[in-house]
Amino acid sequence: MTHNAADRQLIMEVVARYAFGYDEAEFDLIGEAFTTGATSKGVWSTGSVAWGPMRGREEIVSVLSAMRKGQLDQPRHIITNFHFTKQTDSSASARFYLALNSTVGDKCSIVSAGKYDAEFVKDAGIWRLSRLDALLDRSY
Numbered sequence: 001m002t003h004n005a006a007d008r009q010l011i012m013e014v015v016a017r018y019a020f021g022y023d024e025a026e027f028d029l030i031g032e033a034f035t036t037g038a039t040s041k042g043v044w045s046t047g048s049v050a051w052g053p054m055r056g057r058e059e060i061v062s063v064l065s066a067m068r069k070g071q072l073d074q075p076r077h078i079i080t081n082f083h084f085t086k087q088t089d090s091s092a093s094a095r096f097y098l099a100l101n102s103t104v105g106d107k108c109s110i111v112s113a114g115k116y117d118a119e120f121v122k123d124a125g126i127w128r129l130s131r132l133d134a135l136l137d138r139s140y
Helices: 007-025 027-033 059-071
Strands: 034-044 048-057 072-085 093-105 107-123 126-136
Touching: 007 027, 007 072, 007 093, 007 107, 007 126, 027 059, 027 126, 034 059, 034 093, 059 072, 093 126
Parallel strands: 034 126
Antiparallel strands: 034 048, 072 093, 093 107, 107 126
């Protein structure tokens, strides 16, 4: 496995772009994070599908923006503990944890936690998500 630390940092930045884009309702950032043919889905720990599967950048941005616009809280994704399971000069796979905070009025709480399983590719020299799957420990 190639261990290019600069590429790992750029890959983690892709995930930050996705999370920040969702939390701040900056949907162009979500679009920038995914390849045109990317896939994504979310599943509760019970095995029931929470959202997706979505196919393609446009559908991912459309579904996630509709979800975010329907929320009355301010979400904050806390992404941590990256574990790279594969890395080459043009592709990578990683798993990482999520703590999902939510603020409503003056109350802030962790509403769920979970993990992501992701694949990345270098698309025209830029790292992007080709697959992002979430497994949340509980619904919110």
